[in-house]
Amino acid sequence: MSASRSASPTEEEVQEQDEQHTEDATTAHAFPTAGSWQAIWSPQHNAYYFYNSETKETTWVNPLQPAASESEPSSSSSSTSQSGPSTIIDSHYATLQANAMAQGIDPSLAHLDPSLASSSGVPSNLMYTAKFNARTGAFAKVDSRDPTHLSEYERAKRMSEFYFDVGAWESDVEARNRAEIEAEGEGKKRKRPTKKDLERFKEQKKLKKIAKTAWLRT
Known part of the structure; x- marks a missing residue:
């Protein structure tokens, strides 16, 4: 009986063997990271826990994650950048309501008047136009x-x-109209013919007429 009892492992030995198996299993999943830290x-x-091979x-x-204090400046900068467009929109609506009140329009209905929206000075990147089906x-x-x-x-x-x-x-018609307008403009700048020019034109016309009927007199 005593030999059998001594051969059987005690509870402490069984627990140590289980812990050894778990350590072997966990070390199999361990992978080295930056520095002396390991994620196990x-x-x-x-879940993973972190073990330092130097300090145990x-x-x-x-x-290895950055501290929360380091992430605060980035979050504050992002919040300030996000607050920019909101302040622009708020100022736009304030201007819109002021213009509506100046024209005797209910400020709550100012956004329905496109003339007020265009005069409020809203940036173009915050505006858009769209079409809707009437039916x-x-x-x-x-x-x-x-x-x-239609x-x-x-x-x-x-x-x-x-x-x-x-x-x-259409392009040909437009070109002809443009040429006629230019010709009219140039014609207005031309000088009127003098009396000598008129007499010369009459003499040339008379000579042409005589030349045409010369065969009747031969």
């Missing part, structure tokens, strides 16, 4: 059709474009 996986806690120190806090209220494309698409001129233009080059014809 703990299956019991389902262990901690659950990652010593469904859905957004429409900027280059979508508008009521002028005008007589647009319908005639689309019909003519099927058979002719309307764009080239």
